[in-house]
Amino acid sequence: MINYKGLIVLFLLIAGSYGISYAQCCSAGNPISTDGGSAGLQKGAFGISVLYKGSTSDTYYHGSKEIDFVNKESLFHFTSLNIEYGLTQRWALVGNIGYFVRKSEVFPEFDYERYASGLGDASIQLKHQLISQPTHKFALSLIGTVKIPVGAKEVEYDGVILPIDFQPSTGSSRYSIATALSKGIGSDLSLFGYASYEYINAIETSSATYKYGDIVVGALGANYRVGNGISANLQSRYEWRDKRVDNETEVRESTGGSVLYMVPQISYTNKSAYNVALSFDVPVYRYMNFIENGTGQLGNKFMFSIKVSKTINSLFEPKTLSFDELEVLNESQFFVDGICAMCKERIEQLAMKQKNVKWAEWNMETKQLKYKFKDEVDAEKLMKLMAKTGHDTEKIKASDQAYNALHGCCKYRSESKE
């Protein structure tokens, strides 16, 4: 049952934030995105996601003021692959690589357009869940990231090696530290926050060194579970970039600045735990550093993203028994409530962890958990274990706290979706 009130709230949030949007600039390196997720993966769990981000820029700014000058317009289509693995219950390792399908700049004055494509930056990230309180629905994580320029430094177009700020790869390594927190409120709403600082190493060329300004990002947002696997998310993200310094001492006054984005996002998770998220990064305020009589800085109009992700609860499936081995085992079953593929994986894994259980299968339609065993299994203990994890069974009901700690798409109680 879809919560229509929630959908209306989401629509108003998107419409409101889009209506007051302006623009912002793009810069060398992979574009910034934060999804506000601070929850780590379970041990052995594996997550994969593919992101597309498109951006267009055609307006120049002095401070927060739009100016009547266009030297060039720019556009990019960017994709990235993200792979995450739960090392332990609290540590996760994340690998990411970005690829610019197309970066283009148009010079209206010269009726000329140039393109670039290729690998951007790769990153390796270590996430540590510092605080995890499922009963209070609170999590706090620390994230350390190293970004490496893996793309070619000298992409050429039309007889010209492209300038360093238009190359797909930054040409310098970057290091960042971040913290992310999330707090659930009720069964459908959660709040999140994110803050990061990124240090950028200098780019050395044969004639000079260029140190792009460090970046500070702060984000606050809310996620609302609408129902039927649909979630709405609204984030405000603030980005501040320091000025560029050339040859260690020459500060470029017309570089850097700050931008405040509103990022409405809508996502859908299906029963197989695939998630699709659509979002707009819409700048609502900016201040671009400038010099008097200067050209100003190019600011982007908006960015649009699509992200498809899938989490697999464990890469290491339990040992499978042969048909003959299964045939001789005893079988029993009981009712366990749940709704989706993620529930199925959780219920079956929990059952398999129980002493003497050799095989387990939960049917999503009948809600029956069938399990096979050689030596006697304590069914009541198994039911308690299910209830403790948030799943009602035929004899034991899960506490509200345990139920509320379940993932959004696993909320099977119809009353919580009304």
Place this chain on the structure above:
Amino acid sequence: MKTKYIILFFLVGLLALNACKEDDKSDPTEEVKFPEITSMTATKSVVEFGGKDPTVISCEATGGNLSYTWYVDLGDLIPVSEDKSVIQYTASDCCIGDKMIFCEVENNLGSVTDTISIFIQIP
């Protein structure tokens, strides 16, 4: 027998087309030598930033079968001539100061590079 003649006709035609194919635009009488840049000049060595006041840079070279590749750290190089031996250079106000522009001229015998310095200033 007729088929044989048709095949022969097509083969001869294909050979003739291939013989006429333009493989490069260089002067066939020109002897290919190691490339040499004879001059690198700019219409202006001081340019006001903003794109409305470009300088035109020419790189003259000898050697035959030449290809040109240009490079500057920051700013915008826009080819003017078809063989890329002439380009325009402009920059925004983030590039104030001296900018070194490189031109590499290459053929199958090797390559040579020359530079020219352009100063970007506030109007």
